[in-house]
Amino acid sequence: MSVVYVSYNSSMSERRISEARESFSTTINRVTFGGERVVLTRHGKRVAAVVPIEDLELIEALEDARDLDDVRAALADPDNRERIGWDDLKAQLGL
Numbered sequence: 391m392s393v394v395y396v397s398y399n400s401s402m403s404e405r406r407i408s409e410a411r412e413s414f415s416t417t418i419n420r421v422t423f424g425g426e427r428v429v430l431t432r433h434g435k436r437v438a439a440v441v442p443i444e445d446l447e448l449i450e451a452l453e454d455a456r457d458l459d460d461v462r463a464a465l466a467d468p469d470n471r472e473r474i475g476w477d478d479l480k481a482q483l484g485l
Contacts, residue, residue, distance in 0.1 A: 401425060401426055401427055402426065402427040402428075402429065403420075403426060403427075403428055403429070404428070404429045404430075404431055404436070405417065405428055405429070405430060405431070406430075406431050406432070407430050407431065407432050407437070407438075410428065410430055410440075417440060418440070421440050421441065421442055422442065425442050426442075427439060427440070427441045427442070427445065428440045428441075
């Protein structure tokens with residue numbers, strides 16, 4: 391079976407989902423051992439990506455840092471100084 395990869399650069403390729411399904415272990419090995427990022431497409435549209443775990447960990451760390459910045463900003467806001475009881479908070483959120 392011939393596997394077709396469309397290269398964007400040395401570390402990213404694009405594959406149709408049907409191709410990736412047929413050779414899933416090859417796709418995973420390219421990501422795991424080659425550090426390649428594989429973008430999956432359906433009907434020509436990019437729908438998902440398989441990336442090395444280090445890339446995912448970096449994305450998660452960036453998201454955590456952004457969340458922490460939001461928390462710090464909320465804590466620094468004088469309007470957020472008043473404590474809200476648990477029952478009041480649930481009522482405000484409609485829970």
